[in-house]
Amino acid sequence: xxxxxxxxRAAELLMQRDNITLLCHRRPDGDTVGxxxxxxxxxRQLGKEVRVLxxxxxxxxxxxxxxxxxxxxxxLDWPVEYVxxxxxxxxxxxxxxxxxxxxxxxxxxxxxxxNTDYAALTCLDGEAxxxxxxxxxxxxxxxxxxxxxxxxxxxTGLVTDTGGFRFSNTTANSxxxxxxxxxxxxxxxxxxxxxxxxKSKARVLAEARLLSALQFYAxxxxxxxxxxxxxxxxxxxxxxxxxDMAGIPRRIEGVLVGVTIKEHENECRISLRTRDCVNAxxxxxxxxxxxxxxxxxxxxRASVEEATRLLIAEIQKHLPEETV
Amino acid sequence: xxxxxxxxRAAELLMQRDNITLLCHRRPDGDTVGxxxxxxxxxRQLGKEVRVLxxxxxxxxxxxxxxxxxxxxxxLDWPVEYVxxxxxxxxxxxxxxxxxxxxxxxxxxxxxxxNTDYAALTCLDGEAxxxxxxxxxxxxxxxxxxxxxxxxxxxTGLVTDTGGFRFSNTTANSxxxxxxxxxxxxxxxxxxxxxxxxKSKARVLAEARLLSALQFYAxxxxxxxxxxxxxxxxxxxxxxxxxDMAGIPRRIEGVLVGVTIKEHENECRISLRTRDCVNAxxxxxxxxxxxxxxxxxxxxRASVEEATRLLIAEIQKHLPEETV
Numbered sequence: 024x025x026x027x028x029x030x031x032r033a034a035e036l037l038m039q040r041d042n043i044t045l046l047c048h049r050r051p052d053g054d055t056v057g058x059x060x061x062x063x064x065x066x067r068q069l070g071k072e073v074r075v076l077x078x079x080x081x082x083x084x085x086x087x088x089x090x091x092x093x094x095x096x097x098x099l100d101w102p103v104e105y106v107x108x109x110x111x112x113x114x115x116x117x118x119x120x121x122x123x124x125x126x127x128x129x130x131x132x133x134x135x136x137x138n139t140d141y142a143a144l145t146c147l148d149g150e151a152x153x154x155x156x157x158x159x160x161x162x163x164x165x166x167x168x169x170x171x172x173x174x175x176x177x178x179t180g181l182v183t184d185t186g187g188f189r190f191s192n193t194t195a196n197s198x199x200x201x202x203x204x205x206x207x208x209x210x211x212x213x214x215x216x217x218x219x220x221x222k223s224k225a226r227v228l229a230e231a232r233l234l235s236a237l238q239f240y241a242x243x244x245x246x247x248x249x250x251x252x253x254x255x256x257x258x259x260x261x262x263x264x265x266x267d268m269a270g271i272p273r274r275i276e277g278v279l280v281g282v283t284i285k286e287h288e289n290e291c292r293i294s295l296r297t298r299d300c301v302n303a304x305x306x307x308x309x310x311x312x313x314x315x316x317x318x319x320x321x322x323x324r325a326s327v328e329e330a331t332r333l334l335i336a337e338i339q340k341h342l343p344e345e346t347v
Numbered sequence: 348x349x350x351x352x353x354x355x356r357a358a359e360l361l362m363q364r365d366n367i368t369l370l371c372h373r374r375p376d377g378d379t380v381g382x383x384x385x386x387x388x389x390x391r392q393l394g395k396e397v398r399v400l401x402x403x404x405x406x407x408x409x410x411x412x413x414x415x416x417x418x419x420x421x422x423l424d425w426p427v428e429y430v431x432x433x434x435x436x437x438x439x440x441x442x443x444x445x446x447x448x449x450x451x452x453x454x455x456x457x458x459x460x461x462n463t464d465y466a467a468l469t470c471l472d473g474e475a476x477x478x479x480x481x482x483x484x485x486x487x488x489x490x491x492x493x494x495x496x497x498x499x500x501x502x503t504g505l506v507t508d509t510g511g512f513r514f515s516n517t518t519a520n521s522x523x524x525x526x527x528x529x530x531x532x533x534x535x536x537x538x539x540x541x542x543x544x545x546k547s548k549a550r551v552l553a554e555a556r557l558l559s560a561l562q563f564y565a566x567x568x569x570x571x572x573x574x575x576x577x578x579x580x581x582x583x584x585x586x587x588x589x590x591d592m593a594g595i596p597r598r599i600e601g602v603l604v605g606v607t608i609k610e611h612e613n614e615c616r617i618s619l620r621t622r623d624c625v626n627a628x629x630x631x632x633x634x635x636x637x638x639x640x641x642x643x644x645x646x647x648r649a650s651v652e653e654a655t656r657l658l659i660a661e662i663q664k665h666l667p668e669e670t671v
Contacts, residue, residue, distance in 0.1 A: 188512050188525075189543060191536035198526035201512075202519035212515035219513060220598050224567060227599050231558030234551055243548060274544050275551050 025140045025147055028130075030157065033146040034164035036130060037066065042104035046128070047077040048111040049118025053183025053218070055110040056081055058132070058154040060088045061176035062109065065162050068173075074101060078118030082263060087217065088176050105129050110154035110180075113139040132157055152192040155180025159200055170207045178204045178211055179218070187219055222264075229260035230268070237272065240335050244342055246272035247282045247334070249327045269294035269318075280306075280338050284327055291330040295319045300343050309337050349464045349471055352454075354481065357470040358488035360454060361390065366428035370452070371401040372435045373442025377507025377542070379434040380405055382456065382478040384412050385500035386433065389486050392497075398425060402442030406587060411541065412500050429453050434478035434504075437463040456481055476516040479504025483524055494531045502528045502535055503542070511543055546588075553584035554592070561596065564659050568666055570596035571606045571658070573651045593618035593642075604630075604662050608651055615654040619643045624667050633661050 028036075037043070045062055047055040059075045066073045081089060106128050111117060112135035114125035131142035134157055136149035148157045155177045159169055162177075169177060181201060185193040188201070205211050222230075232254050238247040250265060265285075272281030273296040280301055283294040293310070295303040296318055303319035310333075312321025323330040352360075361367070369386055371379040383399045390397045405413060430452050435441060436459035438449035455466035458481055460473035472481045479501045483493060486501075493501055505525060509517040512525070529535050546554075556578050562571040574589060589609075596605030597620040604625050607618040617634070619627040620642055627643035634657075636645020647654040 189536070189539040193529075193536065195526035195529045198522045198529065202522035202526070205517075205519045205522065212513070212517065215513040220594075221600055222598055223600050224563070227558055227561065231555050231561075234555030235559065237551065237555075239548070270544075274546055276545055276547050 025138060025145050027145055027147040030146065030148075030160035031164040033130065033132060033144075034161045036144070037062075037107070037161070038069070038165060040105040041071045042102045043071060043073045044101065044103060044106045044124075045073065045075045046106065046108040046111060046117055046120060046124055047075065047081075048108075048116040049078040049120075051077050051079060051081055052110075053082075053085055054153045054155055054180040056085050056088060057176045057178075057180030057183070058109040058158045061155065061158050061162065061173050061180070062107070062132075064173045064176065065165065065167050068167070069165075076120060076124075078120045084218065084263075085179060087214075088172070088179060103127070107132065108142060109158065110134070112137055114141040132161065150194065152190075152194055152197045153180045153184035155184070156197060156200060168207070169204060171209075174204045174207050174209045175214065178209060178214055182211075182215065183218060187215065223260070225258050225260040226264040229254060229258040229265065232258060233268065234271070237275075238331070241339055241342060243275075243277050244279045245282065245335060245338055246275055246278045246280075247284065247331055248272050249284045249286065249331070251286045251327060252288075270296055272296065273298065279342060282331075282334055282338070284330055284334075286327050290322050290324045291327055293321050293323060293330065293334065295321075301338075301341050306334075306337055306341055310334075349462060349469050351469055351471040354470065354472075354484035355488040357454065357456060357468075358485045360468070361386075361431070361485070362393070362489060364429040365395045366426045367395060367397045368425065368427060368430045368448075369397065369399045370430065370432040370435060370441060370444060370448055371399065371405075372432075372440040373402040373444075375401050375403060375405055376434075377409055378477045378479055378504040380409050380412060381500045381502075381504030381507070382433040382482045385479065385482050385486065385497050385504070386431070386456075388495075388497045388500065389489065389491050392491070393489075400444060400448075402444045408542065408587075409503060411538075412496070412503060427451065431456065432466060433482065434458070436461050438465040456485065474518065476514070476518055476521045477504045477508035479508070480521060480524055492531070493528060495533075498528045498531050498533045499538065502533060502538055506535075506539065507542060511539065547584070549582050549584040550588040553578060553582040553589065556582060557592065558595070561599075562655070565663055565666060567599075567601050568603045569606065569659060569662055570599055570602045570604075571608065571655055572596050573608045573610065573655070575610045575651060576612075594620055596620065597622065603666060606655075606658055606662070608654055608658075610651050614646050614648045615651055617645050617647060617654065617658065619645075625662075625665050630658075630661055630665055634658075 045059045047059050063073050063075050108128045108131045114121050117125055128142040131145045133147050134151040134154045138147055151157050159177045185197055233248055269283045279298045281296040285292040295306055297303040302316050304314045307314055307319035307321040310321035310323055314320055367390055369383045371383050387397050387399050432452045432455045438445050441449055452466035455469045457471050458475040458478045462471055475481050483501045509521055557572055593607045603622045605620040609616040619631055621627040626640050628638045631638055631643035631645040634645035634647055638644055
């Protein structure tokens with residue numbers, strides 16, 4: 024059990040420090056960048072020196088939060104005085120920043136119940152839908168109003184981690200925080216459009232190809248979507264643009280297990296999404312992977328056809344008895 | 348300007364009456380059925396006789412609100428004592444119920460600023476994102492808690508008319524109402540899954556076909572999606588399942604005008620969705636149609652090819668000068 028600081032204690036610590044390095048997790052998403060930049064702008068407003076670091080490039084999609092010119096500056100000569108990780112559940116998730124920063128995180132602000140307690144101090148709220156909710160509580164404790172750029176950052180974290188307030192992690196608190204941000208004058212509808220209503224032509228054409236190639240097994244209870252190297256080459260779609268495709272096969276009525284198979288040079292990376300009656304992590308574990316009950320993943324060193332064959336054989340053992 | 352009743356006055360009127368007929372608009376959506384059934388359950392709970400009527404069949408999609416067995420009962424021998432229209436902006440929108448009920452609506456509860464003031468009394472909130480928000484205010488004025496089935500109905504109206512809290516009509520009030528409903532114990536995530544995360548196999552295959560057939564014009568600033576009789580026949584998708592397809596072409600980055608062309612026996616029905624710099628209603632008006640700035644429609648009595656040709660020629664006149 025992690026000894027968690029409350030938001031107001033975390034706020035006090037941040038107020039006392041300067042030259043603050045904020046760390047995002049690798050393969051950054053809207054919540055880690057939203058949380059980091061909300062703190063970045065807030066602490067800058069208080070006159071502090073702050074920088075944001077991430078092992079991987081920050082997504083184009085959230086560029087409105089950090090501007091086209093943002094580059095993690097002064098990486099080499101920056102005084103490492105106070106290190107804060109946001110939305111980073113374990114040191115490993117720092118990616119290439121782990122060797123340097125993994126053991127020197129002073130404060131971790133997080134919402135993952137699985138947090139490994141790797142930081143000197145941790146401010147954890149396992150009930151929060153997004154880390155941004157906790158950051159909002161910290162900024163409120165500092166006495167900063169949630170407005171302008173800071174509010175845009177918080178909203179972005181909130182809306183992405185809740186899947187647009189649709190996922191079951193969404194709470195009444197998430198909704199009320201969004202309400203407050205709307206009232207502060209942020210154009211939340213414009214952010215929603217950027218995040219949910221905007222797809223590249225390449226992505227749309229790739230989606231058409233992938234949907235046409237859906238395969239169904241076990242009386243339509245299993246749907247498999249192969250994302251082959253060929254489709255990626257032909258449509259020019261990037262892996263980043265395909266990030267959220269894994270949810271698609273399970274969305275089809277009657278499908279209990281949705282499988283996405285991403286072909287790479289020497290292996291296939293598998294995403295499993297299941298309805299509650301089938302345990303995805305048990306299936307993934309058979310292939311050396313893991314995850315949650317309804318979302319898990321694994322890697323299979325085989326062709327797409329062979330991986331499909333192996334997966335279908337295994338998944339069929341996990342399907343419930345058919346009701347007559 | 349409509350003389351609008353406040354929610355508490357509407358509540359008083361409903362409390363005084365019995366044998367209440369609730370009217371939905373034709374081609375019913377989540378808000379008209381959610382609003383009607385919230386009132387239905389609430390008024391039944393108060394011991395009143397109530398029925399819900401609609402010119403068209405109630406959508407399968409919202410069956411969880413009214414049960415598989417719901418049929419508008421006792422249509423012929425029911426005493427027409429007090430008639431309430433919900434989410435119905437004009438008598439015409441009653442569809443086939445108009446001849447009988449169009450001139451005898453005692454109370455209209457609505458959120459469309461365009462309401463034509465056809466009812467004896469109108470309770471209108473043009474700021475509300477959904478009619479269900481206003482119904483919630485009325486039920487609260489009655490003193491009824493928003494829980495159970497009633498809360499499910501309200502949430503359904505709210506979440507559908509706001510496009511899952513994504514559209515620009517969503518307000519802080521919408522979010523706070525959703526928060527209250529979540530706290531009452533309603534499984535809002537399950538409702539979200541039903542509404543947004545569930546598509547028939549036929550719909551998914553039709554979508555693949557339609558996305559593959561997207562046509563681009565004017566340097567990708569116009570995207571056209573023809574929905575032909577052939578695609579509908581081959582995939583078995585219903586028109587109801589294709590309802591929300593009109594938004595797809597505009598979602599593509601760079602597209603200023605998204606056009607959906609639904610082929611019917613003797614005509615094409617056109618949906619236009621534009622970004623703010625192009626006025627959709629002006630384009631629709633050229634073909635005898637109309638609508639709003641960013642969403643409009645018209646009917647063209649021609650083949651899909653000919654309709655496309657006519658539309659592209661007209662739309663090009665409305666595109667902004669290209670920035671070099």
